[in-house]
Amino acid sequence: GENVEQHPSTLSVQEGDSAVIKCTYSDSASNYFPWYKQELGKGPQLIIDIRSNVGEKKDQRIAVTLNKTAKHFSLHITETQPEDSAVYFCAARTNYGGSQGNLIFGKGTKLSVKP
Amino acid sequence: KAGVTQTPRYLIKTRGQQVTLSCSPISGHRSVSWYQQTPGQGLQFLFEYFSETQRNKGNFPGRFSGRQFSNSRSEMNVSTLELGDSALYLCASSFTGGSYGYTFGSGTRLTVV
Numbered sequence: 131g132e133n134v135e136q137h138p139s140t141l142s143v144q145e146g147d148s149a150v151i152k153c154t155y156s157d158s159a160s161n162y163f164p165w166y167k168q169e170l171g172k173g174p175q176l177i178i179d180i181r182s183n184v185g186e187k188k189d190q191r192i193a194v195t196l197n198k199t200a201k202h203f204s205l206h207i208t209e210t211q212p213e214d215s216a217v218y219f220c221a222a223r224t225n226y227g228g229s230q231g232n233l234i235f236g237k238g239t240k241l242s243v244k245p
Numbered sequence: 246k247a248g249v250t251q252t253p254r255y256l257i258k259t260r261g262q263q264v265t266l267s268c269s270p271i272s273g274h275r276s277v278s279w280y281q282q283t284p285g286q287g288l289q290f291l292f293e294y295f296s297e298t299q300r301n302k303g304n305f306p307g308r309f310s311g312r313q314f315s316n317s318r319s320e321m322n323v324s325t326l327e328l329g330d331s332a333l334y335l336c337a338s339s340f341t342g343g344s345y346g347y348t349f350g351s352g353t354r355l356t357v358v
Contacts, residue, residue, distance in 0.1 A: 164346060173249075173335050173349035174288075219288065232278060232301045233347065235288040 132157040134222050136236025144244050149210050151239045153220035154202040160222040163203045164233070165194060168217045177218075178205070210243045217241070247271065249338050249350035257356045263324040266353045270317050270338030276300075277319040278347065279311060282333040291334075294319055295341075326357045 133156040143149050155163075161182040166174035180187045180194045180203065187194050191210075196203040207214055217238045224231040250269040258264050270277050278301075279291040290303035294313035311321040317338075323330055333354050337347040 166349070171351070173337075173351045176346050176348065179346055232290045232293055232303065234290070235280075237287045 132160055132222055132224055132231070132234040134220060134234050134236045136220050136239060138239060139237065140240045140242070142242045142244065143210050145210060145212060147210055149205075149207045149214070149241055149243075151205045151218055151220070151241075152202060153204070153222075153236050154200075155222040155234075156201065157222070157224050158198075158201065159224045162223040163194070163196060164221050164223075165192075165205050166219045166221065166235075168219065168238075174219055207241075210241075212243050212245050215241055215243045249336055249348050251334075251336050251350035251353050253353060254351065255354045255356075257358060258326050259358055260326055260328060262326050263322060264326060264355060265320055265322045266334055266336075266355070268319045268321075268336030268338075268350060270319070270336075271348055274338035274340050274348075275317055276339040276341060277313055277317065278337045278339070279319070279321050280335045280337065281305075282335055282352070283331075288335070291321065323355075328357050331355060331357045 136153045164179035167177045168174040178192050178194050180196050191208045193206040217240050219238050220236040221233040223233050252267045276295045278293040280288045282288050292311050293301040297313045308324045313319045333352045335352045337349045339347045
């Protein structure tokens with residue numbers, strides 16, 4: 131089955147710096163890669179996602195890149211702000227001949243943005 | 246529009262008891278997935294329901310079960326609770342099962358004593 135590895139587990143940056151979180155997946159049949167942000171006491175919130183037919187996607191200060199050959203994808207946050215502090219999860223979902231699998235999550239990255 | 250609603254938010258149960266958690270998906274969403282979140286194991290998939298049918302199941306013992314009603318609301322049940330079942334249980338809904346993204350609820354924090 132699919133396995134998703136996420137690094138680093140903790141990340142501390144200064145306000146205004148960039149943050150990069152990396153994930154690798156094992157199943158070449160995976161075709162959907164979302165990123166979630168979870169704040170204390172809340173459920174994960176989808177912040178950006180990318181499908182396997184796209185190499186990069188950007189939404190304001192957030193971007194995701196996907197390298198299908200290497201089976202890894204990354205989240206890039208530019209101009210970080212204190213409110214970006216949270217736990218970020220990557221995930222992957224496989225699609226076997228039209229039958230969609232479930233989301234497999236990485237272990238999470240705790241991002242701290244220092245003012 | 247209203248998000249995914251999970252009830253109750255907090256629950257304390259004793260070992261050996263059973264518990265039922267409820268999830269109301271976003272209106273129009275037909276897929277409901279359940280996840281267990283713990284500090285050690287992270288987010289682990291329990292099961293997914295689509296149009297009242299269990300479509301996928303994770304690697305959890307048979308004590309964990311679920312169902313979905315015709316209005317897409319879902320419940321999960323855990324019988325014979327163990328201390329290790331203490332976790333945040335999250336429900337996520339989707340229009341078809343993930344193609345358009347999953348929306349999570351705030352979860353039910355279950356503590357087993």
